[in-house]
Amino acid sequence: MPVNFEKYETYSINYKSLYNFLKVQPILYYKQNTKKYLKKWIKVLKFLDYKTTKKFKKDNSNFIKDANNNLKYETFLQTFTFNNNIKILINYRIDLIEDFLTKYNLLNNWNEIDIDLFKTNESIISWTLVESLTQQPIQKKPIYLAKFNDGIKKWILIDGNFRISHIINSRQKTIKAYLLTENFMLRNNIFLSKFDKYLYAFINEMQTFQELWKIKHVPDKKLIKNSFLFKNEFISQI
DSSP states (O other): OOEETTTTEEOOOOHHHHHHHHTTSOSSSSHHHHHHHHHHHHHHHHHHHHHHHHHHHHTGGGSSBOTTSOBSSOEEEEEEEETTTEEEEEEEETHHHHHHHHHTTOTTOOEEEEGGGGSSTTOSEEOOOOSSOOOSOOOOSOEEEEEOOSSSOSEEEEEOHHHHHHHTTSSOOEEEEEEEOHHHHHHTTOBSSHHHHHHHHHHHHHHHHHHHHHHSOOOHHHHHHTOHHHHSSOOSOO
C-alpha cells in the first residue's frame, strides 16, 4: 500500500494483476525473459512499497508536513493507469528542481516550446487542463517537462498546468520549458519516496526496452544487464 501524498493516505496496488497484464506485453523479445524481468522489478517495488508505507504510518504526523500540518515541499501527483483498472501514483518534489538547475548552472538551458503541442489529443505531452482559473498573475518562469515514455506520450508537464491553461487560447505562440531527462529526475531524486523513484524508472524503462529491441534489435540479455535495477542509471540508448 504505497502513499498518495496529495491526500496524505495510503492506496493499494494489485501487483498480481499488474504482473498478469504486463507479462503478455512485448517488453523484451522473448516472453520468458519478460516474465523474469517483471518478477525482479515487482519484487523490488513491493519491498519499497512496504518500506515507504511503514515509514509513513510510523511518522505520519511529520513525514512531509510541518508543525502547521502544511506540506513541507512543492509537489506534483501523477496518476497512471495500466489496463484501464490498475491505478498507480507517482509523487514528485517540484521544489528540488530549481535547486539542481542552479547547482549545475542550467538555469539558462530552457527551450522554446510551441503552444500548439498542448492543443491536440495526439500530443506527445501529458498535461492537465485547469478548468477553474483564478485571476492571479501568471508566473513567468519556464515550465517543467519531465521525460515520461509510456508508448503514447513522451513527456509529462509536472509544473506549469495553470500557465498553459491560461495561455492555451491566447495569441502566445511559444513558452519557455526545461526538458528534464530521466537521469536528471533519477540522479537528483525528484520524488517524495524511493518507491516513487523506482516506479518512474520502471515505467520509462519498459517502454524504452521495447523500442530498443524492436528498432535497434538489442538482445534481451544486454537490455536486462543495463536495467536501472542493476546499474542505478537510466539507459535510453545502447
